[in-house]
Amino acid sequence: MSAPGSKILVVDDASFMRTVLKDIIKSNGLATEVLEAGDGVEGVKAYKTSKPNLVTMDVNMPRADGIQALRAIMKIDPTAKVVMVTSFEQKQIVQDAMKLGARDYIVKPFDKTTVGLVINKVMRQK
Amino acid sequence: MQTLAVTENELSRITEIFSKCVSNSTVGALGTLLGEPVQHHIGKTEFLDITQLDQLTPAFSDGTNMSAVYLKQSGDIDVGVMYYMPEKDGKRFAAKLLGKKRLDSFTKISKSSLSETGNILSGSFFNALANDQGCKTSADIPGFAVDSFMSVLEIPAMEIGIESQSLVACSAEFSSSSGLKLRMLMILDPQNAKKLLEKH
Numbered sequence: 628m629s630a631p632g633s634k635i636l637v638v639d640d641a642s643f644m645r646t647v648l649k650d651i652i653k654s655n656g657l658a659t660e661v662l663e664a665g666d667g668v669e670g671v672k673a674y675k676t677s678k679p680n681l682v683t684m685d686v687n688m689p690r691a692d693g694i695q696a697l698r699a700i701m702k703i704d705p706t707a708k709v710v711m712v713t714s715f716e717q718k719q720i721v722q723d724a725m726k727l728g729a730r731d732y733i734v735k736p737f738d739k740t741t742v743g744l745v746i747n748k749v750m751r752q753k
Numbered sequence: 754m755q756t757l758a759v760t761e762n763e764l765s766r767i768t769e770i771f772s773k774c775v776s777n778s779t780v781g782a783l784g785t786l787l788g789e790p791v792q793h794h795i796g797k798t799e800f801l802d803i804t805q806l807d808q809l810t811p812a813f814s815d816g817t818n819m820s821a822v823y824l825k826q827s828g829d830i831d832v833g834v835m836y837y838m839p840e841k842d843g844k845r846f847a848a849k850l851l852g853k854k855r856l857d858s859f860t861k862i863s864k865s866s867l868s869e870t871g872n873i874l875s876g877s878f879f880n881a882l883a884n885d886q887g888c889k890t891s892a893d894i895p896g897f898a899v900d901s902f903m904s905v906l907e908i909p910a911m912e913i914g915i916e917s918q919s920l921v922a923c924s925a926e927f928s929s930s931s932g933l934k935l936r937m938l939m940i941l942d943p944q945n946a947k948k949l950l951e952k953h
Contacts, residue, residue: 630829641872643866644865713878714877715873735873736873
C-alpha cells in the first residue's frame with residue numbers, strides 16, 4: 628500500500644505504455660498520484676517541479692533518451708529512485724544505467740506482477 | 754549502381770537466422786503481450802526486384818486495408834521491419850492490449866499500443882540477433898499506417914531498396930489461440946543481407 632501523498636512519475640514516449648504502467652501502479656496501490664511525461668526533457672522538468680518518490684524511465688525516447696534524462700535527474704537529486712524500462716534486455720544500457728544510479732530495471736514486454744514487485748521493492752529502499 | 758546477387762544458399766541461411774531469432778524471442782514476446790499462446794510459421798525468404806513488390810503476398814485477403822507498423826533498425830546492418838494485419842484485426846488486437854471488448858476506430862492510444870507492440874517485438878528480435886550474431890542495431894521511432902498492403906509496403910521498400918533496386922524479404926506469420934493474426938516482414942538490401950551473413 629502506498630504512503631499518503633506518494634508520487635510516481637512515468638516517463639515514456641508511448642501513451643499506451645504510460646497508461647499500462649499507470650494502471651499497474653494504481654491497481655497495486657503503489658502511489659496516490661501518477662504523473663506522466665512523454666520524453667526525457669519533459670521527464671527532467673517534471674522531476675524538478677514535482678519531486679516524485681519514484682520514476683519509471685523508458686530508454687528509447689525522442690529528444691532526450693532515458694539515459695540522458697537519468698543522468699540529469701541524478702545530478703539534480705543523487706538520491707532519486709529511478710527504474711529503467713527497456714524494450715529489450717540490452718545488457719550494456721542496463722549496466723550504464725545502474726552505474727549512473729538507476730535502482731532497478733524492467734524489460735518489456737512485462738507482466739503486471741513483476742512491475743508491481745520491482746516498484747514496491749524500490750519504493751521501500753532508502 | 755550494380756545489383757549484388759543473392760544466391761539460393763544465402764537466402765536459406767538468412768531464413769535460418771531469421772527463424773531462429775523469431776522462435777527464440779519474438780514468439781515469446783508476443784505471447785506475453787497478448788497473454789495467450791502464440792504459434793508461428795516462417796515463410797520463404799525472397800530476393801526480388803523493387804518493381805516486383807507485388808510478389809510479396811499479403812498473406813491475408815488482398816482487397817482489405819492493413820494496419821501496419823514500420824520501424825527501421827540501423828547499426829551493423831540496416832533493416833526495415835513491418836508488422837501488419839487486416840484493419841479489423843488491428844482493432845481487435847489493440848482492443849485486447851487495452852483491455853477493451855471492442856474498438857470501433859483507431860484512437861490515439863490504440864495506435865500507440867500497436868506501435869509499441871512493433872517496438873517490443875523488434876526489440877526482442879534484434880536483441881536475439883545481437884546475442885546470436887553479434888549484430889548490433891538500434892531502432893527508429895515506429896510509424897503507424899492504415900492503407901492497402903501495397904501502399905503501406907511501398908515507403909519502407911523504397912527506403913531500403915532505392916539504391917540497390919532490389920530487396921531481400923523474410924516473413925513470419927503469428928497466430929494466437931484467440932485467432933489474432935499478425936505478419937512480420939523484414940526487408941533488407943543485398944549488401945546488408947551479405948553483411949548479416951558475414952556476421953554469422
